[in-house]
Amino acid sequence: MKKLLSALFALVIILAGCGSNSDSADGNMSDDKITIFNLKVEIDEQLKAYAKTWSEETGIEVEVKSVGGGADYGAALQAEFQSGNEPDIFVAAGAGDFAQWSDVVYDMSGEAWTENTELEFIDEAGATVGFPTAIEGYGLIANTEILEKAGVDESSIKTYADLENAFKTISDKKAELGIENVLSFTTKETWVTGNHLFNILLGASGEEAVDAFIGGDGEALDTENFAEFTKLLMDNSMGDLSTIDYDTEVSNFATGKTAFLFQGNWAIGNLEAAGYNTENLAFVPLTYNEATAEKLAIGVPSYYAVNKNTDVTASLQFLNDMAGTTAGHEYMVNEANMIPAFTNVEIEPADPLAKDIMKANADGNTIPWLFVEFPDGYTMNTYGPIFDNYYKTGDGEAFIKNIQDTAGNVA
Amino acid sequence: MKKKLTSQKFVYWIFLTPALLAFVMTIVIPFVIGVYYSFTNWTGMKVTEFVGFDNYIEVLGDSSFKYALVLTIIFSVLSVITINVVAFGLATLVTQKLRGVNFFRAAYFLPNLIGGLILGYIWQFLFNGVMYDLFSYSPLSNANSALFAIIFVLTWQYAGYIMMIYVTALLNIPEDILEASRIDGANRINQLIYIKLPMLASAFTITLFLTLVNSFKQFDVIFSLTNGGPSRELASGAVVNSTNTLAVDIYQRAFQLKDMQVAQAEAVIFFILLTVLSLIQVRVTKNKEVEA
Amino acid sequence: MSKKMSKTILFIAMTVLLILWITPIFLVVSNSLKEYQEVVNSKAALPTAPISQGITNFQAILANENLNFVNSFLNSIIITVASLVSLTVVGAMAAWVLVRTKTKSSAIIFMVFVASMVIPFQAVMLPLVSWFASVSRFTGIALTRSYTGIILAYTGFGSAMTIFMYHGFIKSIPYELEEAARIDGCNQYQIFLRIILPILKPITITLLILNGIWIWNDFLLPLVLLGQGNAIQTLPLGISFFIGSFVKQWELIMMCLILSIIPVIILFILGQKHIIRGMVGGAVK
Numbered sequence: 001m002k003k004l005l006s007a008l009f010a011l012v013i014i015l016a017g018c019g020s021n022s023d024s025a026d027g028n029m030s031d032d033k034i035t036i037f038n039l040k041v042e043i044d045e046q047l048k049a050y051a052k053t054w055s056e057e058t059g060i061e062v063e064v065k066s067v068g069g070g071a072d073y074g075a076a077l078q079a080e081f082q083s084g085n086e087p088d089i090f091v092a093a094g095a096g097d098f099a100q101w102s103d104v105v106y107d108m109s110g111e112a113w114t115e116n117t118e119l120e121f122i123d124e125a126g127a128t129v130g131f132p133t134a135i136e137g138y139g140l141i142a143n144t145e146i147l148e149k150a151g152v153d154e155s156s157i158k159t160y161a162d163l164e165n166a167f168k169t170i171s172d173k174k175a176e177l178g179i180e181n182v183l184s185f186t187t188k189e190t191w192v193t194g195n196h197l198f199n200i201l202l203g204a205s206g207e208e209a210v211d212a213f214i215g216g217d218g219e220a221l222d223t224e225n226f227a228e229f230t231k232l233l234m235d236n237s238m239g240d241l242s243t244i245d246y247d248t249e250v251s252n253f254a255t256g257k258t259a260f261l262f263q264g265n266w267a268i269g270n271l272e273a274a275g276y277n278t279e280n281l282a283f284v285p286l287t288y289n290e291a292t293a294e295k296l297a298i299g300v301p302s303y304y305a306v307n308k309n310t311d312v313t314a315s316l317q318f319l320n321d322m323a324g325t326t327a328g329h330e331y332m333v334n335e336a337n338m339i340p341a342f343t344n345v346e347i348e349p350a351d352p353l354a355k356d357i358m359k360a361n362a363d364g365n366t367i368p369w370l371f372v373e374f375p376d377g378y379t380m381n382t383y384g385p386i387f388d389n390y391y392k393t394g395d396g397e398a399f400i401k402n403i404q405d406t407a408g409n410v411a
Numbered sequence: 412m413k414k415k416l417t418s419q420k421f422v423y424w425i426f427l428t429p430a431l432l433a434f435v436m437t438i439v440i441p442f443v444i445g446v447y448y449s450f451t452n453w454t455g456m457k458v459t460e461f462v463g464f465d466n467y468i469e470v471l472g473d474s475s476f477k478y479a480l481v482l483t484i485i486f487s488v489l490s491v492i493t494i495n496v497v498a499f500g501l502a503t504l505v506t507q508k509l510r511g512v513n514f515f516r517a518a519y520f521l522p523n524l525i526g527g528l529i530l531g532y533i534w535q536f537l538f539n540g541v542m543y544d545l546f547s548y549s550p551l552s553n554a555n556s557a558l559f560a561i562i563f564v565l566t567w568q569y570a571g572y573i574m575m576i577y578v579t580a581l582l583n584i585p586e587d588i589l590e591a592s593r594i595d596g597a598n599r600i601n602q603l604i605y606i607k608l609p610m611l612a613s614a615f616t617i618t619l620f621l622t623l624v625n626s627f628k629q630f631d632v633i634f635s636l637t638n639g640g641p642s643r644e645l646a647s648g649a650v651v652n653s654t655n656t657l658a659v660d661i662y663q664r665a666f667q668l669k670d671m672q673v674a675q676a677e678a679v680i681f682f683i684l685l686t687v688l689s690l691i692q693v694r695v696t697k698n699k700e701v702e703a
Numbered sequence: 704m705s706k707k708m709s710k711t712i713l714f715i716a717m718t719v720l721l722i723l724w725i726t727p728i729f730l731v732v733s734n735s736l737k738e739y740q741e742v743v744n745s746k747a748a749l750p751t752a753p754i755s756q757g758i759t760n761f762q763a764i765l766a767n768e769n770l771n772f773v774n775s776f777l778n779s780i781i782i783t784v785a786s787l788v789s790l791t792v793v794g795a796m797a798a799w800v801l802v803r804t805k806t807k808s809s810a811i812i813f814m815v816f817v818a819s820m821v822i823p824f825q826a827v828m829l830p831l832v833s834w835f836a837s838v839s840r841f842t843g844i845a846l847t848r849s850y851t852g853i854i855l856a857y858t859g860f861g862s863a864m865t866i867f868m869y870h871g872f873i874k875s876i877p878y879e880l881e882e883a884a885r886i887d888g889c890n891q892y893q894i895f896l897r898i899i900l901p902i903l904k905p906i907t908i909t910l911l912i913l914n915g916i917w918i919w920n921d922f923l924l925p926l927v928l929l930g931q932g933n934a935i936q937t938l939p940l941g942i943s944f945f946i947g948s949f950v951k952q953w954e955l956i957m958m959c960l961i962l963s964i965i966p967v968i969i970l971f972i973l974g975q976k977h978i979i980r981g982m983v984g985g986a987v988k
Binding site: 418419422423426427429430431433434435436437438439440441442444445448455501504505507509515517518519520521522523524525526527528529532533534536537540541544545567571572575579613617624627628630631658661662665671674675678679681682685686689 | 710713714716717720721724725727728730731734745746747789792793794796797799800801804812816818819820821822823824825826827828829830831833834838855856858859860862863866871890891892895909913916919920921922923939942943946951953956957960964967968971972
């Protein structure tokens, strides 16, 4: 009996005694510390470094938590809220996220940073709830060295006919240029096809057409030309597209196996890491009809939202400083390799991809990111497989029908 | 006498309470809360309305659910068979009187030491990377072969675990029975069919149950290996993500589409379905046990 | 067919299977000794500079602040060991009385435990976190981001499987043993400690290994209960920092994976002898 009692006692100690080990540094309610829940593990180091210098200046401690593991951000963030360890600042990707967090997000209307941007997220009630983390753009990234050798001037590629000609010229000279195929692309990564490529179809057709499409009108979008264009991309791509992940896609381009890469300016860091000379880069538009000529798809990938259940003063100061001070600008542009969404930033990004995006943005040659208007993951999961199937069957009519059939499916 | 009885009852509850407490705290209560949420408009943050069976109706009418349901059943049946056949084969091999069987047992068990999510990423790397580099082919490229690739990986990982159960059971067969049958002129195959298999019936009940539950609930490996892809064209002409099983579908619905309440309803349906399936399985194999 | 020949065939079959089973692990080791670019460009090839690159990757793992390898490793050990102790004690006790007390309530309780094995984790994971948080607020015992909470959770989630396995084993123990002990004047507690626990040794070792592997590698439960980047973080949470939303740092994922499974392999090899001995012992009876 004694033995049993002592065993039970030990168990109670195991179960209860460790309570003091919990993270007691939960500083939500005080002004001395803010917690940032960061989605991109890629910029973790830079954000932490910036937060540290900011802390030294203001005396407010900042804790940055980054979530790795690919797709677990939503689950991890929700668990933080459920467990009562609510972060002060967190990342929301778009309409779907803001709808979910509508009771939590603080209305930042009138904050200093809002004067220098038009890209903030405004919810249905008209409240400014999202601080744009950056501008990103995607298109066809060209290896200008290979294009020069092939006798193709990237700046002359403006329309679909130009693009088709350029692809043909390069394709005919594959052996001479030492490349395996024209384009580095993937249908495995459904965010590339279902989000980004599909967005070209949405963006080119215009908001009205997209609304009609969501309303159930399958014919509202210019799907026929888009199908031809998609086929051009797929026919000139390297490898089995259903198996190529992001790493491989970028690496094939970086090692000179292809002349083009279907990606965005975020790839610059990966290209640099692969030893690619980033001077030799330029964007070429993803163009398939008049509406897309000369245009790049530019948008805001994610926003910082402030949790209104916490003391927001320090969080707001942090965001205002990021958007309003030279140190903040340096962090965004030089450290995190981002293109700031603020007009008062005077530091120019050095890399040619960012320059192309800023120029297209200034000239108004942009296609908006409309896929973010759908629930998170919807376009990726719905259209990703349709692109992959098109790649396998090459059946343009079925592809058009598949897309048209989804009209009106999303509320 | 009375004192002894109460003491026995007392002992019963004292021994049972810690397990019940942990069980109720971590599974029963959260599950009940989850079932409650499935009848509400839970957003993951709060509940404002009771919606009755609306979420269930939405799930049952959803085409991605229907596909996931059929796929999960096909996938589970195939993987239960494959894992058990391979595991039983391995167990027969490593219970032979050979030198070094311990080493082989350990080696076959080794893949089990790698966790699910990482395991899937690694196999994605092996299929799409190494195998594609060598043979310009990856099974993950095509819908049917991708399903078999998942089953292959699960077998590779899980067969060693199930093998251990079979090993225990095989070693438990008394040597004298086998010896007697040998004297009666039974060969190895006769021994297997008439002696070993019937004596293993209770082991089969356990292994089939474990593999069924494990396959049906499988999330980690599928999520990281294929993330639902590649595409499959259905007879209707519609195109879907071919390897979206129910467990993956629930996760995507909850954390990507943010339909938390509908995902909860889907999880409850999943629970009911798997309960029914495993009850049938246990009943069938238990009957076999009695016959043997 | 001679005995020797059939043994040779068996041996060859086992070796062929062994190669199939081990090749993937060999490839993991091989790629953990490469540089990132080398991994991406030549996945199938052998590493060019295995030793120096291996050391570089090893140092990168140790130096990574997010992963915090030593700390995560210790946490994983604490959580795994404590959960196993709790799970084993609690499970064995419950299974024994459930087998030996043949009442309706025993049967129902056992059925409920077994039925819970079919609950998908995704269905309980968020309610679990909010429930634990409210218990913490109410009692003052921290259950989220604490050892207490995660050990309790593993005890709960593992109890069904553990009781299920013990239940089956205890049924095969002859009741006469306990009767005899009772006649000798042992009470229930003494019977459990002196008679039952020693007999349970083989199945206990098996359960320790199976539960240990599960807890050591588990990802979703620590993700929601502990969170990434907090004071208490396990190895699987740490490894996932190398899986970005775009890029996967394969060489570090694989190096970290190897470092994290080496202790499990050693334990398994040490424990395996016991399993076999226990199994054979069980068979003799």
